[in-house]
Amino acid sequence: MSTNEHTSRSTGTGTGTNTRASAAPGARERLVVIGGDAAGMSAASQARRLKGPDELEIVAFERGRFTSFSACGIPYWVGGDITDRDTLIARTPEEHRARDIDLRLRTEVTEIDPDRGRVRARDVASGAESWTSYDELVIATGARPVRPELPGMDAPGVHGVQTLDDGQALLDTLARADGRRAVVVGAGYIGVEMAEAMLRRGYEVTVVNRGPAPMATLDPDMGLLVHKAMEGLGITMVNDAEVTGLVTGDDGRVRAVSTADAEYPADVVVLGIGVRPETGLARAAGLPLGEHGGLLTDRSMRVRGHENVWAGGDCVEVLDLISGQERHIPLGTHANKHGQIIGSNVGGDYATFPGVVGTAVSKVCDLEIARTGLREKDAHRAGLRFESVTIESTSRAGYYPNASPMTVKMLAELRTGRLLGVQIVGREGAGKRVDIAAVALTAGMTVEQMTMLDLGYAPPFSPTWDPVLVAARKATAKIRATAGAPTPSAGPTRSR
């Protein structure tokens, strides 16, 4: 292992965690970015937009072979909707380099030394290591998939879908494999999207899910709608099932997925169990982590207590504006915002991230699934009392062709009537309606205020009362009805 120190262009490196390295007048500062995906490269690009190479040197380390790719697009690539992998790459290494970003692929950062303002990086191919000093550091190490330590988990035919390499490996298996039985482990966003992908590839698909219904980001009653719809698509749904191991054949390849109760034959297994913040480096460096294992930042995306260290994307925790608590929400849209904000601040501008309301949307074939704000259990955990209503409506005027049914569940705070959350399950036109609620949540609206929202109406687009407004009306009536009633003695009231 060779360790040679890059020459820092700045005149000093901090010796304490709160001391900022300050450049001599006219000296060029160095920004080091760890992680070449959405958050990291957005930060680099935005900083570059604001400061030219004469002012700011930018070095970015990426342990993989790609930059700025859309992990969210992988299920659609595997499913065959997208045939060209390279369209998933928003910006290639060459494009970044053309903008004077010193991008080092296949180079893994192995240590952060905030006291001396430097990182140690290892060339994956040669194993050579070297230190690089920084004036500003961006940690954008992303997340790593949860892979339970179970027998057979590393067998051929078992695939995660976190990176483009993962996606390619799965596609290679599909091209090779003879069988037509796929088991997807996990029924969150990745799980249900991969179930669709495998279905579209012509597989018999079984989804093995630990929870009582798919989509644990919904309340179970709404998850049940997803369960039924997925069964309707011919997917075998197994709930309340913990995977105990993977069965392999004589050739070492996976043959089945075992749970406590049963064994599900599998020619290929896709893991969609979720991800955790990739914060081993940060932890070793003594940087502050939250209860979900993500880095904690201030509003400007600066790591708390560290003047010149920034973090964003899947490796940080974000403030949930409705519960007031930190959450870990790995999602490209947040990562891009974080990167933009970090780059602005590093570049001398000013920007902040206010937090999230927890909006997410997904689909399984033509079923659209969306949520924002708090589920019932989130509201409990946050100490909020609420009413909950569920309504059925349609995406278009009932008489208009292809008006599709839609179920909207809405939670509102008792007494105040403040909107707490919305969940939507339906067909075409259902998913993005959640944005109405996302903005209303951000604005702190009450459900009664929402009933009078001036939303776009024409028969091809909506009933005269948009489904979200129908839910708001029902929630308003419920809140009013209980306003005069005695406070429920235990927990929230619920109803359909």
Next chain:
Amino acid sequence: MSTNEHTSRSTGTGTGTNTRASAAPGARERLVVIGGDAAGMSAASQARRLKGPDELEIVAFERGRFTSFSACGIPYWVGGDITDRDTLIARTPEEHRARDIDLRLRTEVTEIDPDRGRVRARDVASGAESWTSYDELVIATGARPVRPELPGMDAPGVHGVQTLDDGQALLDTLARADGRRAVVVGAGYIGVEMAEAMLRRGYEVTVVNRGPAPMATLDPDMGLLVHKAMEGLGITMVNDAEVTGLVTGDDGRVRAVSTADAEYPADVVVLGIGVRPETGLARAAGLPLGEHGGLLTDRSMRVRGHENVWAGGDCVEVLDLISGQERHIPLGTHANKHGQIIGSNVGGDYATFPGVVGTAVSKVCDLEIARTGLREKDAHRAGLRFESVTIESTSRAGYYPNASPMTVKMLAELRTGRLLGVQIVGREGAGKRVDIAAVALTAGMTVEQMTMLDLGYAPPFSPTWDPVLVAARKATAKIRATAGAPTPSAGPTRSR
């Protein structure tokens, strides 16, 4: 003409406009509704929900043959998307009567006498007239189409599309007529929707439009996108053309539409010029009208200065929350809200209409057109200085199949950065995105706040930065760039 007075069940009728008729304890009050469409019958239904027939008698007068129908659906019925006219009727006369609403069809109210708390109504068939006293009155007389007094305007083959009878008459003409040339006069919502309808019926369609571009509810630069798309559909678009008359043939039927410059052959002519509040009765009764000719109400939808007279729907003016000025916006979604509010208040509950932000959405074949808030000229008129930006994006992630292009224009107030308006022209997935802006406008958000909105993201639904957020980012940058600059000396600045 027979004039016999209905017995009022209330013990007194007011003698001054501000005196409310008060019922004796236990006496049944009478609610009279003028107009059996969305606002009127929503009011009647909601009042009935809150007060049974023992408490409240409800009499509704409707001069036509239908109740609670969707005028917005007529273009799709004419175009053939909807084959059964009756599906456009949300609630039939029989259904209303079954809920103890004394509905009198083909009965036209000819006078309102607020001093004595009564209305005079005429049976259209017999001509018989009678007075009916009220304790509460709802005026929901709707709007009437603009029909310029030009030669040939009443010729066979010339059709409005305001009522179900209008729609049926047009369909009868289409079934009979030999020619295949249709001219649509006007290029607002009704005009463009009828252009699509006639296209779908197999006609060669010409749209003759007074303004510089179709959709005057958009700025002309955005209207131009609609113009081009409609031309792309094979529709002949004639702008800046004032109709001077209709040419009729020997058989008296329409043959062409004349403008100052040209003559456009027509086997059928559809009028989509717009509507005005139908407030002749109200004017004659001395009720307060605004500058657009609509009734003026307070927030509870009570006619200003008249304790027991309410008005809603297409015959009233509404407060535009962004300009602070009154507007006339005939739209079913407002009419339904007004009716709901009036019914709640008459029924003893409490509800108010806060005003509108001016959201509207429409389509021509697969082109979606949406707007909310102020256009440039509205902002001028309101005394607001602003920046304007226009961006191009896509409805889905760029790499996802069927990602369709979308243009978003955004106006933001100078200095404050407050969102003032959004216009969207695109394909599938474009139109309802305007709701994001509608809610943000209602909440008084700045464009910078909007850049951080937590909207639903997944590749089939949106790019990582939703098009509305892309526009908000550009608007934010523009506002920031001019924040330090001297105030423009004349009018607002504009850019693409």
